[in-house]
Amino acid sequence: MAAVSFQSVSKIFSTPKGPFQALDGVSLDIQEGEFFGLLGPNGAGKTTLISILAGLARASGGSVSVLGHDVQSQFAAARRQLGVVPQELVFDPFFNVRETLRLQSGYFGVKNNDAWIDELLDNLGLADKATANMRQLSGGMKRRVLVAQALVHKPPIIVLDEPTAGVDVELRQTLWQFVARLNREGHTVLLTTHYLEEAEALCTRLAMLKRGRVVALARTSELLQAASTNVLRFKTDDALPPQLAALARVTGRVAQLPAQDAQEIERHLSALRAAGVRVEDVEIRKADLEDVFLNVMAEAQQERRA
Numbered sequence: 163m164a165a166v167s168f169q170s171v172s173k174i175f176s177t178p179k180g181p182f183q184a185l186d187g188v189s190l191d192i193q194e195g196e197f198f199g200l201l202g203p204n205g206a207g208k209t210t211l212i213s214i215l216a217g218l219a220r221a222s223g224g225s226v227s228v229l230g231h232d233v234q235s236q237f238a239a240a241r242r243q244l245g246v247v248p249q250e251l252v253f254d255p256f257f258n259v260r261e262t263l264r265l266q267s268g269y270f271g272v273k274n275n276d277a278w279i280d281e282l283l284d285n286l287g288l289a290d291k292a293t294a295n296m297r298q299l300s301g302g303m304k305r306r307v308l309v310a311q312a313l314v315h316k317p318p319i320i321v322l323d324e325p326t327a328g329v330d331v332e333l334r335q336t337l338w339q340f341v342a343r344l345n346r347e348g349h350t351v352l353l354t355t356h357y358l359e360e361a362e363a364l365c366t367r368l369a370m371l372k373r374g375r376v377v378a379l380a381r382t383s384e385l386l387q388a389a390s391t392n393v394l395r396f397k398t399d400d401a402l403p404p405q406l407a408a409l410a411r412v413t414g415r416v417a418q419l420p421a422q423d424a425q426e427i428e429r430h431l432s433a434l435r436a437a438g439v440r441v442e443d444v445e446i447r448k449a450d451l452e453d454v455f456l457n458v459m460a461e462a463q464q465e466r467r468a
């Protein structure tokens with residue numbers, strides 16, 4: 163049985179400007195024990211999909227199930243299987259950290275949960291904050307409590323919606339170590355992130371969303387293999403000749419060109435020389451998930467135009 167199954171999920175929001183389709187026939191299955199990544203640019207529909215999974219929004223079409231429980235008709239059973247770490251920080255400011263976690267345990271009907279709460283506090287670097295009031299915590303600390311809160315009932319499926327947006331390196335490492343451990347112990351993890359490095363390091367399989375559609379779905383290793391193997395990176399103040407400009411990813415003075423092999427790198431360099439482009443700090447690196455992501459997004463764009 164799939165841990166999470168999305169079947170032809172669509173979502174249409176009504177807006178003052180008329181209906182807006184945020185999800186358009188999303189189908190994908192996440193298997194038990196997977197560490198699954200959901201990627202996509204801003205507005206792709208990631209949070210909408212997760213809100214439907216968590217029962218916070220209703221799909222306009224299609225169905226979603228969690229370990230066989232339909233998220234609409236069997237809401238409570240489905241919700242109990244999920245630990246959802248939301249993007250936004252919302253708390254009751256009058257409780258301290260331990261009270262917040264006890265309250266959440268109560269919500270899921272879990273009694274005498276202090277041993278697990280202590281383990282969560284330890285693993286998330288919150289042990290010395292147990293009696294601190296929520297409003298006294300820094301943003302990063304609050305985010306740790308959100309993670310602990312999502313895990314109080316030991317859910318088999320952990321859903322993290324951009325959990326590391328704007329958090330420091332230390333929390334990122336603590337969080338990933340802990341989530342990776344839970345995954346090794348059998349928990350399924352669904353992660354959305356803008357940090358492609360994290361997705362590359364953690365996720366065994368990925369879906370890429372664009373404008374509410376799945377534009378790629380594959381094992382992370384397959385996506386990386388399918389990408390061009392090398393990238394020629396350099397700095398320049400000059401304009402690239404058109405045939406290279408069409409291929410290049412340019413950020414300020416930095417240009418990056420995909421290349422399959424050494425011959426293609428030489429062809430790029432001689433085309434640059436012939437066009438009189440002066441280059442500095444030339445380096446060759448292996449393609450990474452960001453290259454794959456940008457290629458897939460560019461292809462999806464071309465298909466839309468075609």
Ligand SMILES: Nc1ncnc2c1ncn2[C@@H]1O[C@H](COP(=O)(O)OP(=O)(O)OP(=O)(O)O)[C@@H](O)[C@H]1O
Pocket residue numbers: 175176177182184202203204205206207208209210211
């Ligand atoms: N309640 C709503 N009413 C109208 N449109 C909405 C609503 N919620 C989301 N949208 C639109 O649906 C699209 C998808 O939004 P969503 O938040 O799911 O994207 P996302 O992939 O999570 O983006 P980000 O990476 O920025 O978090 C966006 O264009 C957004 O403006």
